[in-house]
Amino acid sequence: MAKELTLKDQDHESSLVARRVYISAFIILLLIIMIISRIFYLTVLQHDHYSTLSQSNRVKITPIPPIRGLIYSRDGVILAENKPTFSLGVVPEQIDDIDETIGQLKEIVSIEDSDIERFKKALKKKRRFENIPLRLNLNKEEVALFAVNRHRFYGVDVVAGLNRFYPLGEKLVHTIGYVARIDEDDIKQLDESNYSGTTHIGKLGIEKSYESLLHGDVGYQQVEVNNKGRVIRVLDRTAPKPGENIHLTIDLSLQQIAIDALENRRGAIVAMDPRNGDVLTFVSSPGYDPNKFVNGIDSKSYNLLLASKDKPLINRVIQGKYPPGSTVKPFMGLVGLENGVRVNADESWCPGWFSLKGHQHRYRDWKKQGHGHTNLHKAIMQSCDVYFYTLAYELGIDRIYEGMSRFGFGQITGIDISGETKALMPSREWKRNALGQAWYPGETLILGIGQGYALATPLQLAKATATLANKGHIIRPRLVSSTSNSITNEVNALPNHSVNKVSLSNSAYWDDVITSMKDVVHGIGGTAWRSGLNAEYNFAGKTGTAQVIGIAQDKEYKKEEIAEEFQDHALFIAFAPVESPRIAIAIIVENGGGGSKTAAPIARKMFDHFMNNRDLINKG
C-alpha cells in the first residue's frame, strides 16, 4: 500500500478532537448544574430541616455492646465469665502529639513498650475518632491516679469494660476455646453494625462455633455532647440484648478424674453418652492458658507454645490423627460377619505369624508363640493379630473401606466445634489419587489390625464405640445441650441429632462382638482383665497398641532402649454398662506403651466415678 494513504489527516483529526471536547464540555456543564441544584436543594430548600437536625445533632448515637453469654458445665460450674476491667483509651484526633501524651501518661501509670507497640498498630488501622486502648487492665490505684490527673489529658479516658475470663484455664481450653480481639479477617465476615461496640470475638472452640448466640445484639444510646465532644448526659437508651448462656454437656467431675488419671502425659480422652451424643469428657493434653490470648498473647509466649514438642495448641480430640491399632478389631469383626466371610465360630490357626502365599515377609502377631486355634471371640478378647490378618485378607480393601466408613472412620463426626479432621480410612481410590500407586495386598493385612495408612481421631473412635454400644444407632456428638436466656433464665434445650443407622443382616452379630469385648475386661485371659477386676458393673472394651515406628523383620525391641517419643501409643475404647450403655469412652495416651497397661486403667477410674454418681448425673 502506498505510504501516502496512511499519512494522517491532521486537520480532520484536530477538528474531530475539538468536536469531542465541545461535547464533553457540554456534558460537564450539565453535570455541574446537577451538582448545583443538589446543593441548592440541600442548603436552601431543605435548610430548615437540616438546621433542626444539626441543632439536635448535639446528640450522638453510640453503640452499647451486649454482654457476652456465660458458659457453664453440665454440673453448673462456670467455665467462661466476664470480669470487669478498666483500660486507658485514647482518641487520636483529639490529641496533638501522641508521643508526648504517652510520655506524660507514663508518669502516672506504667506503660510498657509492648503496650505502645500494640497501640501504634491499632492506630494505623482504626479511624482517628475512635477510642483506642493504650493500657489494659488498670488496677484500682491507677484508675484513681488517672482520675485526679484527668484534666491534663484531653482525649484520654478510663474506659470500663468486661474482660472474658476462663477460671479453669487450660483444663478445658480445647473445648471452650477463647475469645480474642477482633482482627482484619474477622471484620470481613462480621456484621459491622452489630459489632460496632464489640472488641472481642470467639476464635476457637465453643466460643467460636456459638459466637452468634453468645454475642447477643448491640444496643444504642443517644447522648448529648458538649462543644468539645464530651458526653454530658444520656438521653435515650435502647438496651442491648445480652448473649445467651451456654450449657455444656461436659461433666466437670468426670473431666477432672480423666485429667488426673492421665497424669500430665500427652493424649486425649473422650467420653460420650451413646444415647444422646452428649460429650461428657473432652480432654486434650497438654492444654494451655486461654486467658493469655484474650487481650493478645505476646509473641515470645506464643512462639514457646508453637515450638513446644508437646504441641499444646493441637486439639488432639478432633485433630489428633492416630493409628487406631487393635481398637479397630471389633469393627473389623462386624464387617467380616456382615459380609459373610466368617461366622462367629470359624477358627483360624495362629502360629504367631502370617505370610501371604509366595511371599517371604512374615506379618507377626504380638504374641510370639501364637494363639493357636482362634475364633472371633478369642481373637477380640486376646487381640489375636493373625486372625485379623486373614480376615482382612479375605475381605479385601474395598469391603473393609466400605464397612469401616459406615462406622465413621475417615469421616467428620459432626461435633459442634470446628477444626475437625477426617483423619484417614484408606481405599484403592485414595491411594491412587494421593500416592499415585496401586493398592498392595500386604497393606490390606495390616489394615486389619489398625496399622498402615489408617488414622483415626479420638472422637471418631468414641463415636464408633458409641455406635457399637447402641447396636448400630449412630448419634452425632455434641458439646452443648442447651442455652438459656441470661435475663429470664428461660432454658432452650437443643435437639440431639440421631444421624443414621448401621443395620446388620443379623442383629446377633452385635451381641457376638459385644460379648467378646466384655470378656476383654471380664474374661479369663482378656487383654485388659486387670482393669475389670472387682467391678460392680459390667463393661466392654478393647485395647490397642499403636506402633509409632516400624520394627525390622526378626528383630525385637526392648522398651527401655527406645526414646520416649518413639514408644507405642496406648489406646482403649470401652462402654458401660454392657446391658444398657450410658457412657462410651476412647482413650489415647501418646507413647504410653501398651493399651492394657496404660489406657484401660484410666477408663476403669472414669467408669467407677460415673457409675457411682449416675443418679446425680442423670439429674444434671
Place this chain on the structure above:
Amino acid sequence: MEEQSLGQRLHIDFPLFFGILVLCIIGLVVIYSAGGQDMNLVYRQAVKLLIALVGMVIIAQLPPAEIARWSIGLYLFGIVLLILVIFYGDVGKGAQRWLDLKIFRFQPSEIMKLSVPMMVAFYLADKSLPPPFTRVIAACVLITIPVLLIAKQPDLGTALLVATAGFSVLFIAGISWRLLTIMGGFAAAGAPLLWYFMHDYQKRRVLTFLNPENDPLGAGYHTIQSKIAIGSGGFYGKGWLNGTQSHLEFLPERSTDFIFAVFCEEFGMLGVLFLLCIYLFIISRGLYIAINAQHTFGRLLASGLTLTFFVYIFVNMGMVTGQLPVVGVPLPLVSHGGTSMVTLMIGFGIIMAIHTHRRFLSF
C-alpha cells in the same frame, strides 16, 4: 515568530497555575477549620503541596514527545507494581493497596491514573483517528487490565478514576457513537456481574447509599452526617471555623474525603458557587489547551487528564451530597492527603508541557 513569553520560557501556564494555587489555598483554609484549628495539619499539607507543585513544574519542562516515549514503560512498570501489591502489599482498612518501600509507602494504583490515559493516548495517536473497531477493543483491554487489578485490592474509587481516565481519552479520540452505545449496553449488562464480585463492605456501601437511614451507625453514618452539615450551612454558610457538625466531630473523615461537607457548612451555597467557578476555570483552560495542542497525543492526553479531573470533582461532590455511593475519592487539590495530590499535579505538569512546548512557524 513572536517573542517567547515568560510562561513559554519557564514552561508554566500561568492561568492554570493561578487556578491551582487558589484551590490549594482554599484547601489549606478549610483543613485548618476541619482539623480543629490544628496548625500542624496545615503545615504538613503545605509541605506536601509544595513538593507536588515542584513536581508539576519539573514535569512541565519535559517536551511532550519525551513524555510520549515513556508511556509504554510506565504502563508496564505500573502493572508489575500492581501485581506486586497483590503478593506483598500492606493492608490498610481491609484493603491491600500499599507497597512499603521502607522510606515511604505508596499506592501503585496512583501511577495508573496517569499512565493509563498516557498509554491509551500514545496507542491511539499512532494511527489516524477515529480508531477502527479493532483498535478500540485493544484500547479497552489496555484500560481493563489495570482497572481489574485495582478493583481487586479492593479500591473501587481509584478503579473508577483510572477507567474514566482511559475511556475519556477513547471518547475524545472519536470512537463512533454506535460503538459507544454498544459498550454502554455491555456495561449495563455487566453491572450485575460486578455486584457478584464486590466485597461485602462494598455491597453494603451501595445498599446503604440507596437507603442510608437503614444503617445509621454503620455505613449510612457518613452520608447522613454530611447531608446535615451541608443542609444546615444554608445559602451563606455558618462562617469559617463556625461549622458545628465538623467541630463536634459528627462528620467522619472531614479533612480528607468529606472536606466538601465542611466547606459547604461554613461557606454555604455561595462558597460552593465560587469553588465551582474555580474548578470550571481550570477545566476550561485544560480543554482549551487540549484543542490547541499541536499533536494528537497531546490533544488526547490533555483532554483525558482534564476530564478525569472533573470526574474527581463530580464523584466526590456526588458522594458527599448523597447522590453517589461513598467510594473514597478526595476533592481534588482541596482534600488533605499527599499521594493523590502529587498525581494530580503531575497531570497538570503534563498539560502545561503540552501547551508550553508548542512550536510556532515564523512567516
